[in-house]
Amino acid sequence: AQSVTQPDIHITVSEGASLELRCNYSYGATPYLFWYVQSPGQGLQLLLKYFSGDTLVQGIKGFEAEFKRSQSSFNLRKPSVHWSDAAEYFCAVAPPVVSDAGNNRKLIWGLGTSLAVNP
Amino acid sequence: EPEVTQTPSHQVTQMGQEVILRCVPISNHLYFYWYRQILGQKVEFLVSFYNNEISEKSEIFDDQFSVERPDGSNFTLKIRSTKLEDSAMYFCASKSAGQIEAFFGQGTRLTVV
Numbered sequence: 001a002q003s004v005t006q007p008d009i010h011i012t013v014s015e016g017a018s019l020e021l022r023c024n025y026s027y028g029a030t031p032y033l034f035w036y037v038q039s040p041g042q043g044l045q046l047l048l049k050y051f052s053g054d055t056l057v058q059g060i061k062g063f064e065a066e067f068k069r070s071q072s073s074f075n076l077r078k079p080s081v082h083w084s085d086a087a088e089y090f091c092a093v094a095p096p097v098v099s100d101a102g103n104n105r106k107l108i109w110g111l112g113t114s115l116a117v118n119p
Numbered sequence: 120e121p122e123v124t125q126t127p128s129h130q131v132t133q134m135g136q137e138v139i140l141r142c143v144p145i146s147n148h149l150y151f152y153w154y155r156q157i158l159g160q161k162v163e164f165l166v167s168f169y170n171n172e173i174s175e176k177s178e179i180f181d182d183q184f185s186v187e188r189p190d191g192s193n194f195t196l197k198i199r200s201t202k203l204e205d206s207a208m209y210f211c212a213s214k215s216a217g218q219i220e221a222f223f224g225q226g227t228r229l230t231v232v
Contacts, residue, residue, distance in 0.1 A: 041225070043123070043210070043224050043225035044226075049219070051219060092162075105219060106164045106167055106175060107162075107164065108164070109154075
């Protein structure tokens with residue numbers, strides 16, 4: 001079955017510390033991979049995505065993620081966390097081929113990781 | 120920057136009542152989605168909509184749910200007779216034909232009492 005696992009439900013880091021949020025997926029083929037962030041009271045904002053090519057992708061707000069096919073992982077990283085990074089982070093995957101519905105790419109989501117940042 | 124907007128941000132309704140959640144997708148987008156997130160659970164796909172019809176729906180999307188694009192700009196989700204377990208955050212999303220990623224609204228928190 002297709003699934004996305006985010007093993008860490010809650011993480012607390014100090015401001016300025018590095019961050020890594022884990023994401024593993026189970027899929028028949030390499031899917032398209034996404035990280036979204038949800039700040040309190042806000043919608044889901046796309047941080048970055050991987051479709052193909054360079055396995056290290058850069059996103060907004062200083063985030064990056066590395067796709068590792070051998071580990072079926074797409075971990076999110078940031079070298080120095082800011083207090084404003086406190087939010088909920090979601091990993092999601094979409095099928096690599098279009099469905100019969102014509103380019104319909106529904107997302108399958110992880111449970112999310114809640115990030116708290118200590119001053 | 121264009122964005123997906125959802126109204127209302129929070130709705131409280133009594134069990135058994137009908138609710139309509141509204142979304143205005145980004146104007147040139149062609150694919151529309153509804154997802155929901157029950158508190159403490161994963162975001163779940165409900166339905167996708169393309170070319171004025173449902174292209175895919177999940178098991179959650181039963182006869183109590185319907186979607187409509189009534190006027191070419193709004194995209195609505197109707198729940199005919201709400202149940203307590205329909206309490207969740209509902210997200211609307213849209214994307215264009217040339218994109219893989221979808222853009223999400225800020226969500227509507229539905230509370231059924």
